Amino acid sequence: MNKELSSLLTGIQNILFPSLCVACNAYVPEQQPLCSRCLDTLKPAGYLGLSPKRMSSVAPAFKKHLSIRIALFSGFRYSPAVKELLHHYKYTSHYSYLSAYIADLLIRDLIRQNVPMRQYHYLTCVPMHPVKLRERDFNHAALLGKHIAQAFKIPFEPALLSVKKNYPLQSHLSEKARRKNPLGRFALTEKDTSAYRQKNAIIIDDVFTTGTTLFSCVNELLPLSPPALLMLTLARA
Ligand SMILES: [Zn+2]
Numbered sequence: 001m002n003k004e005l006s007s008l009l010t011g012i013q014n015i016l017f018p019s020l021c022v023a024c025n026a027y028v029p030e031q032q033p034l035c036s037r038c039l040d041t042l043k044p045a046g047y048l049g050l051s052p053k054r055m056s057s058v059a060p061a062f063k064k065h066l067s068i069r070i071a072l073f074s075g076f077r078y079s080p081a082v083k084e085l086l087h088h089y090k091y092t093s094h095y096s097y098l099s100a101y102i103a104d105l106l107i108r109d110l111i112r113q114n115v116p117m118r119q120y121h122y123l124t125c126v127p128m129h130p131v132k133l134r135e136r137d138f139n140h141a142a143l144l145g146k147h148i149a150q151a152f153k154i155p156f157e158p159a160l161l162s163v164k165k166n167y168p169l170q171s172h173l174s175e176k177a178r179r180k181n182p183l184g185r186f187a188l189t190e191k192d193t194s195a196y197r198q199k200n201a202i203i204i205d206d207v208f209t210t211g212t213t214l215f216s217c218v219n220e221l222l223p224l225s226p227p228a229l230l231m232l233t234l235a236r237a
Helices: 003-016 036-040 052-058 060-064 080-091 095-112 130-136 140-152 175-180 212-224
Strands: 044-048 069-077 122-125 161-163 186-188 201-208 228-236
Touching: 044 228, 052 060, 052 212, 060 212, 069 095, 080 095, 080 140, 080 201, 080 228, 095 140, 095 228, 122 140, 140 201, 161 212, 186 212, 201 212, 212 228
Parallel strands: 069 228, 122 201, 201 228
Antiparallel strands: 044 069, 161 186
């Protein structure tokens, strides 16, 4: 397509679908999901220290693997702008475009903060319940993980963990039941996992709030004895 035609089509597209900031609805001339003002409100979150005592209480398998170096890194503090961005990513048809945008924000932050991504041998993600996956068509953590793995040239292994068969949907459990039984929701693949043994691992999710989901996943990954394990999220509440 020649440049004039492409620019004309972009112009028509702008009139038909003006680019509005997903967080504050301001017009964004650059056709970006967030306006520069909302972008400026994003605050880096960085690493969160996790003591062996805390890890042992949230992921009991850690007691047998005390020498594993576990870290949590989040790109940004959970804020209204991040909330809206993730909401649009998860619940609208623009997810492909938004996944690339969100991943790019995180990639730039990982580089800025010198997170040693290349020391990890593979990247996996928090799996999604099969019923939810059918409803949504995509696993938001997996899509994000794919972009991050590609950017840092790390093998991406999205099927290493799965939600256990017949495990009830989180939304069907009461808050009390969720807190009571956070473990036992995920399982390591029944396929041969020898290629992942003693390899440094990254597991990605969109947001870290109580950590229940990520810690439950980590509990299943620990028997693989990764010397280093990084939990990675876009945001942290
Ligand atoms: Zn805005």
